[in-house]
Amino acid sequence: MAQEAVSEKAGAPVSDADRVADRLRQAIVAGEFAPRQRLIESDLIEMFGASRGAVRSALAVLAVEGLVERIRNRGARVRAVDLEEALEIVEIRAALESLCARRAAERVDEEGASRLRGIAEVMRRAVGEHDAEGYSEANRALHQAVLDISGARVAPDIVSRLRAQNVRYRIRLAMQPHRPAESLPEHLEIVEAICAQDPGRAAEAMQAHLRSVHRATKEYFTEARG
Amino acid sequence: MAQEAVSEKAGAPVSDADRVADRLRQAIVAGEFAPRQRLIESDLIEMFGASRGAVRSALAVLAVEGLVERIRNRGARVRAVDLEEALEIVEIRAALESLCARRAAERVDEEGASRLRGIAEVMRRAVGEHDAEGYSEANRALHQAVLDISGARVAPDIVSRLRAQNVRYRIRLAMQPHRPAESLPEHLEIVEAICAQDPGRAAEAMQAHLRSVHRATKEYFTEARG
DNA sequence: GTGAACAACATTGTTTACAATAATGCTTGC
DNA sequence: GCAAGCATTATTGTAAACAATGTTGTTCAC
Incomplete structure (x- = not known):
């Protein structure tokens, strides 16, 4: 049985979604995306060379982390911290x-x-x-x-x-x-x-x-x- | 411009992925899934009546929250807390x-x-x-x-x-x-x-x-x- | 009987296409 | 000139098909 502890933090990115999340997180933290700036999925697909699903999963992850906010049918944007x-x-x-x-x-x-x-x-x-x-x-x-x-x-x-x-x-x-x-x-x-x-x-x-x-x-x- | 603050916590679930994440989270916390139990995507699709993408996004979210762990090409399972x-x-x-x-x-x-x-x-x-x-x-x-x-x-x-x-x-x-x-x-x-x-x-x-x-x-x- | 190679299966990762929704701009009536 | 309604466009949400990977069971040589 595979008993080795697998940390999703420490280890290498597990999927394209993780890679996109990592790069997008870094970009937001570095200020490359301004607060409240919209994050269009098709742009991110081109920017990171990833698929739709990967980008969407990444956005879901970053929403949980509080870095982006999503509104149904209106997409995601960088969350502003007051x-x-x-x-x-x-x-x-x-x-x-x-x-x-x-x-x-x-x-x-x-x-x-x-x-x-x-x-x-x-x-x-x-x-x-x-x-x-x-x-x-x-x-x-x-x-x-x-x-x-x-x-x-x-x-x-x-x-x-x-x-x-x-x-x-x-x-x-x-x-x-x-x-x-x-x-x-x-x-x-x-x-x-x-x-x-x-x-x-x-x-x-x-x-x-x-x-x-x-x-x-x-x-x-x-x-x-x- | 839409200026209303939208909290992904307070508001209703935004997408199918959120609904799946909510229900799966609840099920794990309630103990319906045992620690280290595998979470097969097709099972979850049937269980929650959601699409593949929604389930995968939900798993990504719960992985960030620390409730599940994912291993590349081997899927997700409930994370055990020692x-x-x-x-x-x-x-x-x-x-x-x-x-x-x-x-x-x-x-x-x-x-x-x-x-x-x-x-x-x-x-x-x-x-x-x-x-x-x-x-x-x-x-x-x-x-x-x-x-x-x-x-x-x-x-x-x-x-x-x-x-x-x-x-x-x-x-x-x-x-x-x-x-x-x-x-x-x-x-x-x-x-x-x-x-x-x-x-x-x-x-x-x-x-x-x-x-x-x-x-x-x-x-x-x-x-x-x- | 045991172990290694191989084949069949199960499952996940990715891509593509389609449907639904909201934003935008245009037309038309006043 | 302006506002309301409508058509168009942009964008997201969902679903299905395809490809890659790991797992399991079986066969065969020894």
């Missing part, structure tokens, strides 16, 4: 990622610690050189590393999906001139706490960091936009 | 539901309070009459009420999906003779804290309750099964 929802997502991430940070501190080994320290070094350099793009990428890498090191199986999936939903906000956040310098010490504290194998401190550090993200997001969108 | 994962799910629910309990305490109105008190009354009666089935249903209703009253939009969706995944464990838990009497005071504390509009107390009460669920789940499956 401020209220973006803030709630940050709150949820705070709860889940602090849980993962705690577990990461409990389980971290030398390999994980050096991975974290490496990312911390990249962050310090990026702040020094005012490299917003590099800092943003290191930020993503750090959060992902914590999820990986935690060894959790469910929470990382959920967090990944949530991140995909408010990545558009975060990108802008990291592009704020003062923001990297502001969040750097928070990130360093997370790394130190996990490397020190202090679960409580790691959880608190992650929560504090995401409280800061929450506040910054709120301020940016209530001040700059009204 | 103890480790069930425990992690309870941990995540603790984090998310305590967050919702906090918000519920902040926002609760008279209607919500009486809804909670009504459920509490049903729970007391069920324990008195040793009505395990009734208690289990009231338990579900209470957790759902907290999510509803919280007014949150994202967390309830996630929690619902997580509950769907470990409902098989929870059912057995509520059927343990001593379990309802054990969890009743925890549930009553949640209700009281929210009705008293005490956010911190509500969050702590929910967390304490799910810690208890976590411990009970662990004990049940390590003692009874080995």
